[in-house]
Amino acid sequence: MKAYLIEKPNKGMLTDVSVPAPADDEILVEVKAAGICGTDVHIFKGEYYGGYPRIPGHEFSGVVAAVGKNVTKFKVGQHIAADPNIFxxxxxQCKANIQNFCEDMHAVGVTRHGAFAQYLTVPERCVFDITGMNFTEAALVEPLACVVYGQEKAGVPLGASVLIMGAGPIGLMHLQLAKMNGVAEVVVVDIFEHKLVLATKLGADKVYLADEFEKSDQRNKYELVIDCTGVPKVVESSIKYVKDSGTMLFFGVCPDNSTIIINPYEIFKRELRLIGSFALKKTYGKALKLAKSGKINLTALVDKKLTLDDLPEYFNNLSSVNHGFKTVVYPNGII
Ligand SMILES: [Zn+2]
Ligand SMILES: [Zn+2]
Structure with missing residues (x-):
């Protein structure tokens, strides 16, 4: 089968490898759609350790191609997607119900081969039925599950004003989910006008270009501020927008050696909550139900469709500023 293999950091290639055989408790999946995410880029650059060589891709959907002998709930031909995290x-940590800090954590596309290939294997216990959904939408359930987990962790007060920094695919999922959580308004900020146009279409009450927002001086106004940029400077300058007694959710992934300046007196005096949310924990099923309900628009977030043949060029020409929305790969042909 064809696969995009990262041999070592900064060296990826299209290659031919044999179709993996599912273990007794595993399912062989013919991959139909797979989202590209920041984590794949980190793996490519050697900034995220999962071992090499590695076929990345952890946001995927497909068709059951074969099942191991102990698999009971799925059959060949069934349309499925999977939570890539194997706790x-x-x-x-697992016994304490903090499985996202599992001491023996495995993840499809990180510590084992992933979805930028025509086939992959995944344990049955990670797999979900997606009957009735299209493959592109189903591939985006994984990042949505992270967003669901983040908002559950942060708490979204009814009637709140919510500020979202960054209108990429993740920011726009946070926007749509916050609207469903009974907030009074969602304000979205980005540096690109075209991203704000989509934010407005997807329900943002107000949008601002970053410099305009800075000038509008809205400090102490938002019960919940969600950073979806992963840019330390943006995170640092966003804390002032949190309302007294409010919450700042650190969702975007900042470089792991970065620092920001926080005034501890401000945290004390204004009773601020600074919350992190890492990956997801048992929210995949909820995200899948939300996606199935049609109440969250995932397909609008996809602006680029690629085949496996396009991946070497894609990863060799990563730009530091992300102009686009979501890129989805179709390992068995664009659908
Ligand atoms: Zn991801
Ligand atoms: Zn564990």
């Missing part, structure tokens, strides 16, 4: 459910 051991045995370690102290």
């Amino acid at each position: 051991c459910e045995k370690c102290d």
Whole structure:
């Protein structure tokens, strides 16, 4: 089968490898759609350790092509998607119900081969039925599950004003989910006008270009501020927008050696909550139901469709500023 393999950091290639055989408790999936995410870029650049060589891709959907002998709930031909996180459910962290910090964590496309290939294997316990959904939407359930987890962690007060920094695919998922959580208004900020246009279409009450927003001086106004940029300077300058007693959710992934300046007196005096949310934990099923309901528009977030043949060029020409929305790869042909 064809696969995009990262041999070592900054060296990826299209290659031919044999179709993996599913273990007894695994399913072989013919991959129909796979989203490209920041994590794949980090793996390509060697900034995220999962071991090499690696076929990346952890946001995917497809068709069951074969099942191991102990698989009971799925059959060949069924349309499925999967939570890529494989928790051991045995370690102290798993027993404490903080599985996203599992001591023996595995993840499809990170510590084992992923979806930028025509086929992959995944344990049955990670797999979900997606009957009735299209493959592109279903591939985006994984990032939506992270967004669901983030808003559950942060808490979204009814009637709140919510500020979202960054109108990429993740920011626009946060926008749509916040609207469903009973907030009074969602304001979205970005540096690109065309991203704000889509934010407005997807329900943003107000949108601002970043410099206009800075000038409008809206400090102490938002019960919840969600950073979806992962830019330390943006995070640092966003804390002032959190209302007294409000919450700032650190969602965008900042470089792991970055620092920001926080005034501890401000955190104390204004009773601010600074919350992190890492990956997802058991929210995949909820995100899938939301996506199935049609209440969250995932297909509008896709602006680029690629085949496996396009991937070497894509990863070799990554730009530092992300102009686009979501790129989806179709390993068995664009659909
Ligand atoms: Zn991802
Ligand atoms: Zn564990």
